[in-house]
Amino acid sequence: EPEVTQTPSHQVTQMGQEVILRCVPISNHLYFYWYRQILGQKVEFLVSFYNNEISEKSEIFDDQFSVERPDGSNFTLKIRSTKLEDSAMYFCASSELSGGADTGELFFGEGSRLTVL
């Protein structure tokens, strides 16, 4: 069964360092998302991506965050200068359909745990 894969599963970094989290969505999906979950808390939307551009982003997704799909298969989330409060589980998800009127099922990866020291 096709699945979303994420790497790394766990990354520890020093405050101020850049981090890149990688995702390989399901191959025929068109819509891609990043969510984050601080330990034991709610799943927060960060950004949605379609047709090689951001379709929507949350207030959390400020200038230190960026996403790209560099090679047609990988979907990356970059955090330029990490802060302590960026420590969280970051989930990538993909879908055949958008989050709008024809909402499709989201397929999630297992997440990348980011620890900022």
Add this chain to the structure above:
Amino acid sequence: SQQGEEDPQALSIQEGENATMNCSYKTSINNLQWYRQNSGRGLVHLILIRSNEREKHSGRLRVTLDTSKKSSSLLITASRAADTASYFCATPWFDKIIFGKGTRLHILP
């Protein structure tokens, strides 16, 4: 915000009993989804119910949707230890899907 709110926040029941979780949301929707998350894992889609549906079944899951009350419920019948997880309702909002805070379900042996 379109975020749904699940109720209760946590629920502990004996194995074999039924578990009911509720979700309330704020604005009109055309569908609502439920997801499950085992501890430390990714979310897994359980079921989608459309606004023109009142009830939907999938195995031991039963979902209801009351658009007049802006609420949904998820019923898990004959609970098993493996049902221990967090359950989230999710609603569409423009080009994203928004998750509630979840209900932590614990099945006692």
